[in-house]
Amino acid sequence: MRLIVHNMMSCNIKGVVNNFPLRIEAEKVIEKEVDFNPDFLRHMFAKIEWKALVDGARSLGYTELPDHAPDTAALESDESFLRQFHHALLELHLEEGSLVCPETGRKFSVNKGIPNMLLHEDEV
Amino acid sequence: MWFLCVFYHRLLDFRKPEVEALAELFGEEIADNESLQWRLPEHHHNDTPFHFVQLSSEEIAQNIAKRSILVKGMYELWGEGTCYEELKDSIQSYPDSRKLPFLSSGSTFRISVETFGKALTFDEQKDRINSLTYIPFEGRVNLKNPDHNFFLMEMDESEENNGLPPIVQRRIFFGREVGFADRKLLPTFQLKSRTYLGPTAMDAEMAFLMANQAKATSGKLVYDPFVGTGSILVSAARFGAMTMGADIDIRVVRDGRGPDCNVWSNFKQYGLPMPVALLRMDNNLPPWRSGLKEIFDAIICDPPYGVRAGGRKSGGRKILRGTVDPYTVPDDKRTDHIPSTGAYSLVECVHDLLHLAARMLVMKGRLVFFFPVLRDENGSEVKFPEHPCFRLVAVSEQILSSRYSRVLLTMVKVEPYSEEVEEAARLMHLEFRENHLKWLEDGNIHSSVFKPSDSSQIHADSKTFKDPKPKYRGKYV
CATH class of the missing domain: 3.30.2130.30 (VC0802-like)
Incomplete structure (x- = not known):
């Protein structure tokens, strides 16, 4: 699971309010190189919850991202920032571990890189 | 020119x-x-x-x-x-x-x-x-x-x-x-050379046509909520798009048939970039964070409409038990618990799909999906699902048997999603459900497609029963 997915997911147990971002418990993290596509990154940047990405990256052991999202001009001029964003968003993989709901502590397991977001019968 | x-x-x-x-x-x-x-x-x-x-x-x-x-x-x-x-x-x-x-x-x-x-x-x-x-x-x-x-x-x-x-x-x-x-793309990508296949894998030619309808290209993000073995996303990835897929069956997305025979290996086989995400989730109860919208450039899928594979959604046992006490999972069994699933009717599935697309597609983004149509409806006009955010731009029928065909619908998002729109969409859906539930109801389309033919016809005259191949084949080609 890459952080782009982590940034989209919340805990959707019925009645839970404080459901994002899910805390990452990492057991195995791997890195895989992905083709650098600036257009895609610029499109995604506007959709990303920055703090969730920064915290997610830290829990996977990557600490280079700035605390605060730079303004969009940096996407045009600052290639090294775009590379860091690319690396955090697409190249870090949580292979084994869990996503934990901040409110209920419900763990969604990530196994072989696939997050299992299906709820139990008594949670829907 | x-x-x-x-x-x-x-x-x-x-x-x-x-x-x-x-x-x-x-x-x-x-x-x-x-x-x-x-x-x-x-x-x-x-x-x-x-x-x-x-x-x-x-x-x-x-x-x-x-x-x-x-x-x-x-x-x-x-x-x-x-x-x-x-x-x-x-x-x-x-x-x-x-x-x-x-x-x-x-x-x-x-x-x-x-x-x-x-x-x-x-x-x-x-x-x-x-x-x-x-x-x-x-x-x-x-x-x-x-x-x-x-x-x-x-x-x-x-x-x-x-x-x-x-x-x-x-x-x-x-x-x-x-x-x-x-x-030349077609022999390379034909299904018989694909390592990991499911019963409803989309054939390569059709998958490429779907990716073309969706205008998949480099820098775009394409999502398939019923990804299965990934056959549709493979074609989108071949045209340079980033891909993402979800499925409710974890064995399909996670395990496949082994380490070199799974959804990932289908991309590796052709040297295509891996999907940015594969995950297991229920399209009926998607875990998208609130506030997330307009992230996909296209959604392409072949929803399970119950002829060869039926849809499933969360909450099976609860539905079965009806008014009896709600089912609870004992605490010590929670970690490895496998939630049961219930039937997911096509009407509900299409409603969820349109809702997903209305919220998650960028403006002018495309929703491309197959919709089944029974052919013996006495020539009555087929009505397709509608949504206030979408304009239907293409309807292409592929005849599958004398009983039914599937129609590839291409819709373009022309209105932004909002709560007012959602209310209008709900009314449209109710109207659609009211008038079309008859054959979209769970199991109905399956029985219409597979019901035995009228026996009086068979006995009438066995020689004339087999129609000679019609000279004009039209859409059969």
Whole structure:
């Protein structure tokens, strides 16, 4: 699971309010190189919850991202920032571990890189 | 500029929508509520492989042909006629300024003869090429790698076997090739060479057509909520798009049939970039964070409509038990608990899909999906699901059996999503549900497709029971 997915997911147990971002418990993290596509990154940047990405990256052991999202001009001029964003968003993989709901502590397991977001019968 | 657009004689309903989607993708300006301008050759039926299409540049025509699956070639027409005399007059009256640049002495050329619905011997082809001496070719012939490709195309008035209704008059075309399709993709991607397959994997040709309808291209994010073995996303990835897929069956997305036979390996096999995400979730109860919207450029899918595979959603046992105490999972069993699932009717599935697309697609993003249609509905008009955020731009039917077909719907997001829109969508859905639930209800379509045929028919006369193959095959090709 890459952080782009982590940034989209919340805990959707019925009645839970404080459901994002899910805390990452990492057991195995791997890195895989992905083709650098600036257009895609610029499109995604506007959709990303920055703090969730920064915290997610830290829990996977990557600490280079700035605390605060730079303004969009940096996407045009600052290639090294775009590379860091690319690396955090697409190249870090949580292979084994869990996503934990901040409110209920419900763990969604990530196994072989696939997050299992299906709820139990008594949670829907 | 008008171009002669020659199609493969396959999937007739899919041909023009593909060209229209690709024209937009390659920058043809098409106003809202308008489409490309098409014209038929004289006396031709709409199912003919020969069509004329208006495009603003040769470059766009070339790009469309190159990327297309069903366009055999795009040609600049130099002349046409019902016989070779007429063809000659027509070619001679075509302006020299358009012809001479391609006939110059420094260039190389080739003339090919193509026919539709008939075959010509080698000698007949040679005669026809030799009859073109009135065109002042000055260049040298090069059969392998010419600068300019010319085509002489001939189609007789319908006889027995060309698969068109018998109203077509003989027509001969002569033109310069502008671009042609690369069907080599198809043998490479055909399903029989795919490592990991499921029972409803989308065949490669159709998957590419779907990706074209969705305008999948580099830098775009394409999502399939019923990803299965990934056969649709493979085609989108081949066209450069980033892909993401979800499925409710974890065995399919996570395990496959082993370490080298799973969804990932299907991408690896063709050297394509891996999906940015595969996950297990329920499309009926998606875990998207609140506030997330307009993130996908296209959603392409083949929803489970219950003929070969039925849909599932969360909460099976709860539904089964009805009013009995809600089912709870004991705390010590929580970690490894496998939640049960319940049936997911097509009506609900399509509603969720439209809702997902309305929220998650960017403006002008495309939703491309198959919808089943029963064919023995006494010719009554089929109604497709609607949503206030979407405009239906293409409807292409593929006939699967005498009982049912599937229709590829292409919708474009034209209105942003909001709560008011959601309310309007709910009413539209209720109306749709009210009027169409009859056969969309769980199991209904399955039983209609598989019910035994009327026994009185079989016994009536076993000799006449088998229809002779109809001469006009139309959409069956």
